[in-house]
Amino acid sequence: MLLSSSYFKTRKLQDLVENQTSYSTDDACMHIFETHQKAQKVQLTFDNLVLASMIEGRKHMHRLDKSTYDFVPGETVIMPAERTMCIDFPDAQKSIPTRCLALELNKDQVSKVVHHLNETQGRLDGSLWQADFDHWHFKHDQAIQSLVQRLIFLFTENHPSKDFFVRNMIQELIIRLLQQANRENYLEIEKDKFKGIKRIEHVSKHIRTHLNSDLSIEKLSSLACMSSSHFYKTFKNETGLSPTQFINKVRVEKAMSLLRTTDMDLTEVYMACGFNNRSYFNRMFKRHYKRNPGEIKA
Known part of the structure; x- marks a missing residue:
């Protein structure tokens, strides 16, 4: 991700660790944090639900259960209100700073979007959409x-309609986050997160266990x-992906696992994951991971 030129023109760099520049609208507040030297166990706490996305560099995050993970560009961490984040900056330096945004979401606006979804796009199994993004x-x-x-x-721009633009984009972001959370659940169905196998859940499990079989819309809808048509619409509403996009996501994630954990060559990998040709496999893999599969195997 890129920062706008207006940000660099107006921001004041006063602290070397988590220098904070903040912007606000009626519904949300966005902070951009910059760190220019190595640091450990830096703590941050927010009053609202926070969506933190890496812009540049790497953070090392500590969970409450004492597990840790790397946080890099192209990823987001969502933290509940009043939950402290504990962060290390192992790579930060003046010439290569770590930059991250933290978007504080207004609780009332999140509730309104969830209520709208429950009124207009009820889930197939009858359960309610809920904004439960616990770490x-x-x-x-x-x-x-x-x-x-x-x-x-x-x-970061000074547009007279900024509040309106931001409000609409945040509404879309909340909906897509809910769909992605739902999709993550379906991708992990084998971990028994669900108490019963419902129709879309049943299909998602079938996809994961039959990557080399017929996964046509006709077969899956059956x-x-x-x-x-109803299956396609329902699947995309529940997961935010079309069935084909979901299938390709599962296939390339399995391919990544095989490339990292087995001695299979690239042909064996893409065939084991249900791809029919190398070119399409390469294209889908690079779209998902921003890298060629050959780079993983090298």
Whole structure:
């Protein structure tokens, strides 16, 4: 992600660790933090739900359960209100700073979006959409990456309609986050996160366990006991991805796992994951990981 020229023109660099520049609208507040030297166990706490996205560099994050993980560009961490983040900056230096944005979301606006979804796009299983993002660390899809990038420019420019623009984009961002959280659940269905196998859940499990079989819309909609058009619409509403996008996501993630953990060559990997040709496999893999599969195997 990129920072706008207006940010660099107006920001004041006063602290070498987590120098803070803040922008606000009626519904949200965005902070950009810069760190120019190595540091450990830096703590941050916010009053609202926070979406933190890496712009440049690497942070090392500590969870409450004492597990740790690296936080890099192209990823987001969502933290509940009043939850302290503990952060290390192992690589930060003056010539290569670490930069991160923290978007504080107004609780009332999040509630309104969730209420709207429950009124207009009820979930297939009858359960309610809920904004329950308890310390959620995830990789951006293209839509969320684009939204976060656009929000950086909207907050930092001095446009008379900024509040209106930001409000609409945040509404879209919340909906896409809910869909991605739902999609993550489906991708991890084998971990028994669900108490029962419902139609879309049943299909997602079938996809994961039958990557080399017929995964056409006709076949999948039949498994869900729906018409093809209703299945397609319902699947995308529940997960934020079309069935084909979901299948490719599962396939390239399995391919990455095989490349890292086995001695299989590239042909064996893409065939094991259900791809029919090397060119399409390479294109889908690079779209998801921004790297060629051959780089992983090298």
